[in-house]
Amino acid sequence: MLKNTLLFSLLALSLTGCVGLNTVSMTQVPAQRDNVITTSSASWNFIGINFSNAFVDEAVDKLKGQCPTGKIEGVYTKHQTTGYVLMFKREVIVSAYCNEV
Amino acid sequence: MPIKLKSILGLSFLLIGGCSQLHHVHIGDIDQSQGTLTPFTIQVNELGFDLAKTAEIGAEVAKSSSTSEDLELVAFILAISNFGPKTGNPVYNDAYADKVLAEVIKVCPSKKLTGLTSVREATNVGPASGEVVRINGYCINNNQTNNI
Numbered sequence: 390m391l392k393n394t395l396l397f398s399l400l401a402l403s404l405t406g407c408v409g410l411n412t413v414s415m416t417q418v419p420a421q422r423d424n425v426i427t428t429s430s431a432s433w434n435f436i437g438i439n440f441s442n443a444f445v446d447e448a449v450d451k452l453k454g455q456c457p458t459g460k461i462e463g464v465y466t467k468h469q470t471t472g473y474v475l476m477f478k479r480e481v482i483v484s485a486y487c488n489e490v
Numbered sequence: 491m492p493i494k495l496k497s498i499l500g501l502s503f504l505l506i507g508g509c510s511q512l513h514h515v516h517i518g519d520i521d522q523s524q525g526t527l528t529p530f531t532i533q534v535n536e537l538g539f540d541l542a543k544t545a546e547i548g549a550e551v552a553k554s555s556s557t558s559e560d561l562e563l564v565a566f567i568l569a570i571s572n573f574g575p576k577t578g579n580p581v582y583n584d585a586y587a588d589k590v591l592a593e594v595i596k597v598c599p600s601k602k603l604t605g606l607t608s609v610r611e612a613t614n615v616g617p618a619s620g621e622v623v624r625i626n627g628y629c630i631n632n633n634q635t636n637n638i
Contacts, residue, residue, distance in 0.1 A: 414516040439510040442611050446626065451605055453520060461520040461605075468515045481515055490521040 413466040418463040424487045428456040431480040439479070448481045456487035513577050513610040518532045521603035522562070526602065527628035536586040538579030538612065538619040542568035547617065578612045579619045587623040602630035606621055 430441065430447040453463060464485040471478045507577035552558040572580060593616040594603065606627040 401526070411512075412514045412516070416517075440611065441513075442510055442512045445512070445521050445607065445609055447513050449520075449605065449626070451561075452517070453522065453605070455578060456522065458522055460523050464517050464519060466517045467517055479512060483517055485519075 393454075407472045409470045409472070411470060412466075413426045413468075414464075414466045416462065419460075419486055419488055421488050422463065422486050424456075425484060426452065426461070426487045428452050428455065428483040429480060429482040431441070431478050433437055434477050437477055444479070445481055448483050452483055452485060456485075459487045459489040461485045461487055497611065509614060511578070511612045511614060513612065514608070515610075516608040518604075518606040518608075518627075521630065522604075524602070524630045525632045526630075528626055528631055529626065530597045532590055532625040532627075533622060534586055534590055534593075535620045535622040536581040536583055538581050538621040540579045540617040540619075541567075542572065545618040577610065577616075578621045579617075581621050586621075590623060590625050594627065600628035600629055600632055602632065604628050604630055 425489055428451040430444045430451065432441075432444040452464075462485065464483060467482045469480050469482070471480065520545035542565050545561050545568055549558045549565060552561055594606070595601075602626065606625060609622075609624040609626070611622045611624065613622065
């Protein structure tokens with residue numbers, strides 16, 4: 390009985406969706422789209438207890454670092470949460486175009 | 491489990507439970523080609539309050555069973571009254587975020603803004619919360635210093 394319960398639980402776990410898409414946003418896409426830059430930053434927590442959302446600012450800094458003297462345009466921002474067993478990963482994934490002027 | 495220990499554990503979870511929540515992020519275009527950038531942050535917040543949750547807590551800690559049942563019913567009525575899509579706890583002022591535009595314009599003497607990041611977040615303490623709208627951005631200096 391216990392074996393069946395464990396097997397059933399494992400099967401149920403494998404069928405469970407684990408990613409939640411929180412928000413998506415996009416800015417004006419430029420005509421010049423040669424240089425694509427991407428970055429992401431994440432924050433892990435236990436059973437959803439968080440104390441800071443500073444990982445968002447980290448993503449912006451990383452993006453700026455990849456295009457230090459140009460224009461970052463067509464910014465696509467995705468905010469998602471992935472659930473593992475009792476642990477959650479909050480993540481901001483960003484892609485954009487870097488155009489030198 | 492003894493009631494006192496249960497209450498202490500419940501209160502502890504209530505205080506630390508989901509302290510900081512991130513609802514929405516939007517990162518805007520960043521122009522680093524026109525000069526040095528000076529960062530700024532504008533933040534507005536409003537008190538959010540979950541009355542149904544408060545009634546639920548009241549039902550848990552009520553000494554008499556009749557009071558507990560009454561509070562459970564109140565919590566249920568409040569919960570179904572506020573049922574529906576929402577972001578964070580309900581607030582008592584629907585215009586608290588409207589002043590961010592004026593604040594953002596005021597903060598940059600050069601009037602040139604770039605890299606606006608809009609964040610909708612909340613800080614929760616039990617049934618109460620601070621419902622926050624935060625705008626981070628940069629003033630383009632054009633080789634002159636902004637005093638923020």
